[in-house]
Amino acid sequence: MKNLAVYGMVIAWFAAVALAVIAFGLMQKPTLRPAQPVEFPHRIHAGDLGMQCTDCHLYAEKSIYAGLPGAELCMSCHEAVATDKPEVIKLTELYQTGKSVEWVRVYQSKPHVYFSHRRHVLSNVKCQECHGPVELMTTAQQVTDMGMGWCVQCHRRRGAPRECVTCHK
Ligand code: HEC
Ligand code: HEC
Numbered sequence: 173m174k175n176l177a178v179y180g181m182v183i184a185w186f187a188a189v190a191l192a193v194i195a196f197g198l199m200q201k202p203t204l205r206p207a208q209p210v211e212f213p214h215r216i217h218a219g220d221l222g223m224q225c226t227d228c229h230l231y232a233e234k235s236i237y238a239g240l241p242g243a244e245l246c247m248s249c250h251e252a253v254a255t256d257k258p259e260v261i262k263l264t265e266l267y268q269t270g271k272s273v274e275w276v277r278v279y280q281s282k283p284h285v286y287f288s289h290r291r292h293v294l295s296n297v298k299c300q301e302c303h304g305p306v307e308l309m310t311t312a313q314q315v316t317d318m319g320m321g322w323c324v325q326c327h328r329r330r331g332a333p334r335e336c337v338t339c340h341k
């Protein structure tokens with residue numbers, strides 16, 4: 173009997189360790205589509221309604237950043253459109269409290285990397301070449317790791333500069 177109890181404890185111990193390892197592994201996985209404050213459907217706006225990406229990502233042609241829209245931009249339509257839909261009600265409540273919508277970033281370069289939207293967009297690199305078919309997505313989903321190999325591969329293909337200082341200033 174005593175032996176059985178010891179075996180039991182040993183097995184429970186290993187099970188607990190295995191669970192902890194698995195849970196930690198899951199925690200380390202990057203979130204490909206993070207939960208957002210409003211479940212914004214790209215599919216409806218950039219797909220069905222045919223809005224341009226730069227209608228909402230206002231700075232992509234002008235700046236290093238593409239920019240994320242604030243609630244005022246959304247409310248220019250949703251003051252009147254789909255006002256009965258739960259996600260639009262959530263949006264309206266956020267807007268009325270005057271707080272900014274805290275969109276969770278999907279892509280984020282490291283601080284030692286220099287990247288410019290303007291440069292790429294004006295060189296006719298399409299948003300989708302880097303971000304995938306966003307017009308088919310709900311909220312944005314990560315499609316590449318945007319690691320150094322990914323940048324350099326395209327630069328080689330397109331004859332863009334590959335000196336270290338291009339991307340590391
Ligand atoms: C140019 C007008 C316009 C703008 C700007 C706009 N939307 Fe919409 N949105 C629509 C239309 C039209 C629909 C489809 C409504 C329907 O199917 O009944 C829609 C649908 C939605 C839905 C889905 C509702 C549902 O459950 O079917 C959500 C959520 C939403 N919009 C959020 C946003 C957010 C957040 C923004 C700002 C980032 C935004 N919209 C900007 C016009 C707009
Ligand atoms: C050459 C690849 C590339 C192209 C083309 C590109 N992006 Fe990006 N995008 C990135 C990278 C890399 C990041 C992360 C940059 C960072 O953290 O500063 C990013 C981040 C973003 C972000 C979040 C941060 C920000 O800048 O506001 C948005 C929104 C975005 N892109 C939208 C777009 C849209 C819309 C287009 C087309 C008009 C586009 N991107 C074209 C590579 C690209």
Ligand code: HEC
Nearest residue numbers: 212217218223225228275277278279299303306307311312
């Ligand atoms: C009606 C406004 C609207 C339009 C049009 C729109 N977007 Fe967005 N986009 C958003 C909002 C709101 C978010 C933040 C929620 C999310 O991550 O999906 C976002 C997020 C993104 C992100 C993730 C940024 C990051 O790193 O956090 C990318 C990439 C992006 N959009 C690309 C595009 C592309 C490409 C198009 C055109 C095919 C497009 N968007 C059209 C409103 C819009």
Ligand code: HEC
Nearest residue numbers: 286287291295297301318322323326327330332333338339
């Ligand atoms: C899908 C193709 C593609 C990807 C992916 C890409 N680039 Fe580019 N990049 C280009 C093109 C094309 C140019 C413009 C070359 C020209 O106009 O001479 C460029 C230009 C640049 C420039 C300006 C170079 C200069 O000094 O003239 C920088 C900086 C840059 N890219 C950084 C990056 C970084 C960082 C990444 C990854 C996060 C990246 N790029 C991913 C295609 C790409």
Ligand code: HEC
Nearest residue numbers: 282285318319320323324327333334335336337338339340
């Ligand atoms: C076209 C853009 C580009 C060029 C050219 C480039 N890098 Fe990078 N590099 C990146 C990006 C993007 C990252 C960040 C990768 C990540 O976030 O995982 C990076 C990361 C790094 C890191 C850190 C490793 C890490 O995992 O963060 C080092 C070191 C580095 N680069 C060195 C170099 C050297 C040396 C050169 C020249 C031979 C070079 N890079 C050229 C884009 C570039």
